[in-house]
Structures are given as structure tokens and as C-alpha cells.
Amino acid sequence: xxxxxxxxxxxxxxxxxxxxxxxxxxxxxxxxxxxxxxxxxxxxxxxxxxxxxxxxxxxxxxxxxxxxxxxxxxxxxxxxxxxxxxxxxxxxxxxxxxxxxxxxxxxxxxxxxxxxxxxxxxxxxxxxxxxxxxxxxxxxxxxxxxxxxxxxxxxxxxxxxxxxxxxxxxxxxxx
Amino acid sequence: xxxxxxxxxxxxxxxxxxxxxxxxxxxxxxxxxxxxxxxxxxxxxxxxxxxxxxxxxxxxxxxxxxxxxxxxxxxxxxxxxxxxxxxxxxxxxxxxxxxxxxxxxxxxxxxxxxxxxxxxxxxxxxxxxxxxxxxxxxxxxxxxxxxxxxxxxxxxxxxxxxxxxxxxxxxxxxxxxxxxxxxxxxxxxxxxxxxxxxxxxxxxxxxxxxxxxxxxxxxxxxxxxxxxxxxxxxxxxxxxxxxxxxxxxxxxxxxxxxxxxxxxxxxxxxxxxxxxxxxxxxxxxxxxxxxxxxxxxxxxxxxxxxxxxxxxxxxxxxxxxxxxxxxxxxxxxxxxxxxxxxxxxxxxxxxxxxxxxxxxxxxxxxxxxx
Numbered sequence: 193x194x195x196x197x198x199x200x201x202x203x204x205x206x207x208x209x210x211x212x213x214x215x216x217x218x219x220x221x222x223x224x225x226x227x228x229x230x231x232x233x234x235x236x237x238x239x240x241x242x243x244x245x246x247x248x249x250x251x252x253x254x255x256x257x258x259x260x261x262x263x264x265x266x267x268x269x270x271x272x273x274x275x276x277x278x279x280x281x282x283x284x285x286x287x288x289x290x291x292x293x294x295x296x297x298x299x300x301x302x303x304x305x306x307x308x309x310x311x312x313x314x315x316x317x318x319x320x321x322x323x324x325x326x327x328x329x330x331x332x333x334x335x336x337x338x339x340x341x342x343x344x345x346x347x348x349x350x351x352x353x354x355x356x357x358x359x360x361x362x363x364x365x366x367x
Numbered sequence: 368x369x370x371x372x373x374x375x376x377x378x379x380x381x382x383x384x385x386x387x388x389x390x391x392x393x394x395x396x397x398x399x400x401x402x403x404x405x406x407x408x409x410x411x412x413x414x415x416x417x418x419x420x421x422x423x424x425x426x427x428x429x430x431x432x433x434x435x436x437x438x439x440x441x442x443x444x445x446x447x448x449x450x451x452x453x454x455x456x457x458x459x460x461x462x463x464x465x466x467x468x469x470x471x472x473x474x475x476x477x478x479x480x481x482x483x484x485x486x487x488x489x490x491x492x493x494x495x496x497x498x499x500x501x502x503x504x505x506x507x508x509x510x511x512x513x514x515x516x517x518x519x520x521x522x523x524x525x526x527x528x529x530x531x532x533x534x535x536x537x538x539x540x541x542x543x544x545x546x547x548x549x550x551x552x553x554x555x556x557x558x559x560x561x562x563x564x565x566x567x568x569x570x571x572x573x574x575x576x577x578x579x580x581x582x583x584x585x586x587x588x589x590x591x592x593x594x595x596x597x598x599x600x601x602x603x604x605x606x607x608x609x610x611x612x613x614x615x616x617x618x619x620x621x622x623x624x625x626x627x628x629x630x631x632x633x634x635x636x637x638x639x640x641x642x643x644x645x646x647x648x649x650x651x652x653x654x655x656x657x658x659x660x661x662x663x664x665x666x667x668x669x670x671x672x673x674x675x676x677x678x679x680x681x682x683x684x685x686x687x688x689x690x691x692x693x694x695x696x697x698x699x700x701x702x703x704x705x706x707x708x709x710x711x712x713x714x715x716x717x718x719x720x721x722x723x724x725x726x727x728x729x730x731x732x733x734x735x736x737x
Contacts, residue, residue: 222384227380
């Protein structure tokens with residue numbers, strides 16, 4: 193019986209090129225986090241925290257895909273946590289979400305996008321950003337978010353429908 | 368997969384955000400050194416506090432990682448379970464109680480819960496195949512795996528009581544409200560769609576032991592709908608709710624078909640940590656007798672009946688470390704773990720551990736055969 197395998201952390205077979213991984217992934221993770229948090233300044237800070245956690249456990253990261261999933265997962269969770277705190281602070285948990293804080297200097301494209309994303313549920317927003325911005329497939333998004341792939345597809349369907357309506361996009365696209 | 372127009376709009380919005388990866392990388396390396404220093408100092412203080420509060424026995428259990436519970440109940444049969452580590456590797460394994468063996472069944476990373484055939488000679492699961500999914504049937508030890516029902520988009524499945532058919536939930540195909548429930552005849556390959564289940568988003572399926580109906584967990588395609596359990600009679604009668612007034616999850620029929628065990632969210636959304644709060648419950652097949660078997664602020668989930676109906680296996684983080692429990696319930700959680708396997712009597716009594724795991728690990732029973 194090899195029960196020890198149940199708790200033994202995965203050990204990387206080859207050392208992760210952390211710096212190379214950082215350079216490749218950081219901009220995308222930062223911008224994805226910004227979209228989920230709807231805060232341009234916060235995105236890079238969130239991504240940096242996610243990579244700091246990756247750095248701490250880099251000897252347990254098996255490959256680049258594992259690293260990518262890990263940092264996206266941490267970043268999305270941190271971004272959602274930020275949104276939750278922002279919602280809860282002034283109004284209570286069921287209160288309306290406050291406006292984001294970075295309208296100054298933002299492009300119309302940014303303001304339109306974050307306004308539309310604000311109409312989505314946090315999970316829909318995360319799924320949309322991971323798949324339609326970060327180009328993850330549904331399986332990878334499900335691994336990042338810790339939800340069933342079918343659930344990701346449901347969030348994508350609903351989120352895209354809502355987003356298209358808010359952005360005045362014609363009905364198109366499919367799973 | 369990507370919606371090109373939404374893709375373009377999001378990139379136009381976010382790509383102008385100014386980012387300097389090199390400066391960030393330098394800052395990270397500087398910060399990492401400071402983190403290590405803080406952690407060493409904090410770890411010492413925490414260790415002293417924990418040492419005062421935790422018994423030696425509990426400490427030994429948690430630091431020893433996964434292990435079979437010592438003086439456990441007298442269990443029999445083989446249980447199929449997911450083993451999950453650190454969000455990266457997911458596999459299915461089989462634990463045989465009588466001989467104490469623990470063997471791998473499925474090593475792939477994307478598959479549905481493994482279900483043993485009613486006679487215990489085979490197992491089935493759905494898994495990704497190319498751009499879609501396929502169902503796989505194999506010997507009970509995982510050998511001789513072969514695909515069935517290619518192109519049907521199956522994501523969850525359940526054996527018919529006679530082992531000749533698989534009922535399955537198909538992944539959504541395009542922008543439609545709901546997913547399909549169908550039956551695949553393993554002998555002829557014929558597929559029969561069950562229109563009575565149309566119009567819902569189904570997550571899980573369980574064929575009743577007498578073959579007369581199929582239990583489905585899912586919800587209406589409406590934002591305020593919650594996931595409930597419904598029964599779809601196979602005699603043509605309409606789909607009917609069994610427990611649809613609370614958010615429910617994974618379900619399993621008792622061997623005699625008189626009850627369903629399932630998990631129920633024990634705090635209303637959107638309370639804090641609601642995603643994480645689950646308890647195990649049972650309900651009679653006629654909708655009466657709802658009884659919550661566990662009641663704790665944590666994760667008790669995935670109930671599976673023993674073949675003799677004397678036990679219910681379930682997964683729980685009740686013995687996880689304090690640090691892991693905090694992680695499990697936190698929206699910042701990056702590692703859900705400390706979730707071991709337990710059994711209890713169908714009235715919720717006599718809870719005993721079966722397989723304990725350490726922080727970051729996760730075992731979930733999916734089926735139990737004689």
C-alpha cells in the first residue's frame with residue numbers, strides 16, 4: 193500500500209525557470225487580474241503577490257502549465273477577494289458594488305469593458321477573463337477555478353450573453 | 368472556444384495597462400527574501416501556541432499525512448475515490464477494505480466520477496477526448512479501458528441496474544438553455560434522448576436501483592435558481608422535484624432505493640464562505656424524511672452508500688489543521704485540502720475516519736461496491 197503518495201507534494205522533475213516563467217506570464221496575469229478586479233492599478237500588484245507565492249513553492253511546481261494554472265488561480269482569487277471586500281465594506285454583503293477607483297486616465301475601451309464586466313457575477317467574470325482574455329481553454333479554466341468544466345461552460349454562456357448585450361455586440365460565437 | 372469579439376474588446380481594454388515585468392521581478396526577488404525572514408519568525412511563535420493546544424496523537428496524525436485509520440470500523444468491499452493533490456494531479460484509485468489494497472484506476476486529469484457497474488466487474492467514467500468527451504468502460508481494476516459513445520459529449524454518467532446501459536448528461540452544445548440527458552445502450556450503441564429532462568442545467572445523474580427513475584441534480588437556467596435534486600421517471604411521467612428548496616450537490620441512492628444521500632449547502636448564499644459550507648443529508652425517495660446528518664462549519668460532502676446500506680462514506684476536512692481549515696474557507700485559498708474520507712451510519716452516528724490525508728491533499732469517494 194503506497195499511501196504516502198497521498199500527501200507527498202509533487203516534486204518537479206526539472207527545475208522551473210522561474211524568471212523566464214515570470215517574464216512570459218506576468219503581463220497576462222496582471223491584466224487578467226485587473227479585469228476581474230476592475231482596477232487597473234491593482235492588477236499588477238495582485239499578479240506580483242501570485243508570483244511571490246509561486247516563488248515560495250517553486251520546488252513543488254511540476255511544469256509551466258502547472259505554474260500558469262497556479263498563478264492564475266491565486267490572482268483570480270485575490271481579485272475576487274478584493275471585489276468582495278470592496279462590496280462588503282460600505283454596504284454589507286448584499287449591497288451594491290462601488291464604482292472602481294481608476295476612471296482618471298482610463299480609456300473609453302477600459303471603462304466600457306469594466307462597466308460591462310461589473311454586471312456579471314464574479315464567477316462569470318472570472319470564466320470570461322480566463323477564456324476570452326487569457327486564452328485558456330475550458331478545461332484549464334476549470335482547473336484554475338476549481339469548478340467542473342461543465343460549470344465553466346455554463347458561466348461562459350451566460351456571461352457572454354450578458355456581455356454581448358452590454359457591449360452592443362451582435363449575437364455570435366459559440367462554445 | 369474563445370469568443371473573438373469579446374476577446375478583442377477585452378484586449379483593447381486591458382492591453383494598454385502599463386506593466387514593467389523586469390521591475391516587478393526585481394521587487395519580487397527582494398520581497399521573497401523578506402518573506403522568508405518573516406516566516407521563520409512567525410513559524411516559531413505559531414509552533415509554540417499549537418504545541419500547547421494540540422494533543423500528541425492529533426499532531427502525529429496530521430504530520431504523518433495520508434494513512435488508514437487505525438481502529439476503524441469493519442468495512443467490506445472496494446471504494447472508488449478521487450485523489451487530488453495541490454490542484455495539479457488528479458487520479459482515481461480503488462481501495463479494497465478486505466485486503467487493504469489501494470490501486471490506481473485512472474491516471475488522466477479530466478474525468479468524471481468513476482462508477483462501478485452493478486455487478487462489480489466493470490467501471491465507467493467520462494473523460495476528455497480531443498475537443499470533446501467520451502465515455503470509457505474498463506474492467507473493475509482499470510484495465511482494458513475502451514471508449515464508448517464517442518461524440519456524444521457525455522460529462523457525467525450512471526449505470527443502469529442491469530449494467531447494459533449508461534445514462535449520461537451531455538455537455539451543452541452551443542448557446543442553448545440546458546443540457547441533455549440520454550441513455551446509451553452498450554450492446555447496440557443506440558442512444559435515447561430523455562426529453563423530460565430538457566430545459567435544465569444538470570450536474571449529476573444517478574439511476575435508481577430498481578431502474579424505474581433517474582435522479583438528477585441541477586437547476587433551471589435562471590440566475591436565481593439553486594441546484595436541487597429532481598426525479599425523472601422512466602415511465603413517461605414528468606420530472607418532479609425531490610429536494611429543490613436548498614442548494615444540493617453530489618447524491619447517491621441507498622442500495623434498496625428507499626433513500627438518497629446528498630450534500631446540501633448549509634448557509635444561504637451570499638453569506639461569507641458559502642461556497643465552502645456543505646453538510647451531508649438524506650431524504651426518502653418520496654420526498655419525506657429530509658435529515659441532515661452532519662452539521663459543522665466546514666466541508667462534509669460526497670456521500671456514498673456502502674453496498675450493504677449500513678454505512679455512508681463521505682469526505683470531510685474535520686481533521687484538517689487549523690491553517691488548512693482557514694485556507695479552505697478563504698476566498699484567497701490556493702490549496703483546498705486536508706479532506707479525508709470517513710464513514711458514518713445512515714442516521715449520522717458513529718463517524719469514523721477511513722483515510723486521512725495531510726494538508727493540500729484531498730480524497731473523495733465516488734462509488735462503493737461489494
